Amino acid sequence: MSVQSGRDGEAFAEQFLTGKGWRILARNWRSAGAEVDLVGRDGETLVFVEVKLRTSNTFGTAAAAVGRVKQRKIIRASIGYIRKISHDGPIRFDVIAIDGKVVNHIPDAFRAEGYTL
Numbered sequence: 001m002s003v004q005s006g007r008d009g010e011a012f013a014e015q016f017l018t019g020k021g022w023r024i025l026a027r028n029w030r031s032a033g034a035e036v037d038l039v040g041r042d043g044e045t046l047v048f049v050e051v052k053l054r055t056s057n058t059f060g061t062a063a064a065a066v067g068r069v070k071q072r073k074i075i076r077a078s079i080g081y082i083r084k085i086s087h088d089g090p091i092r093f094d095v096i097a098i099d100g101k102v103v104n105h106i107p108d109a110f111r112a113e114g115y116t117l
Contacts, residue, residue: 009053010037013096016103017042017049031080034073039081045090048078050109053098062097063106075112 014024017040025046026039038049050070052062059065074093082091095109 006051006053009096009098010051012098012103013049013051014038016096016105022047026081029077029081031077031084034077036074036077036081039078042092045092046082046087047092047094048074048081049094049096050074051096051098055100057099062099063095063104063109066095066097066109071110075115078112079115 010027014027017038018024020042022040022042024038024040027037029036029039036048037051040047040049050066052065054060054062054065071093078091078093081087091112092108093110093112095106097104097106
């Protein structure tokens with residue numbers, strides 16, 4: 001695997017998730033000045049996925065790049081999606097961290113505690 005850009009990483013993550021039986025519902029969903037890379041269904045769960053790519057660890061790992069500020073932006077965008085489709089079932093926030101050739105899928109990487117979804 002040679003993933004060179006963010007868009008390549010998102011395309012790779014989409015293939016990775018669909019290979020696990022997921023259905024991808026949206027790519028690069030934007031709402032409230034924020035964006036979610038992928039929105040998908042894992043069974044009955046609506047999942048918002050942030051994809052991070054690092055070709056080296058010079059600036060830290062890919063997973064470490066999804067800090068509180070980024071999480072709040074993802075949550076903000078997800079609220080718009082949830083309202084648009086009137087979803088009232090389970091939701092989850094995952095991260096797919098790509099460090100060079102290592103892919104790490106982190107289910108339930110963070111929660112939307114304190115937010116009204």
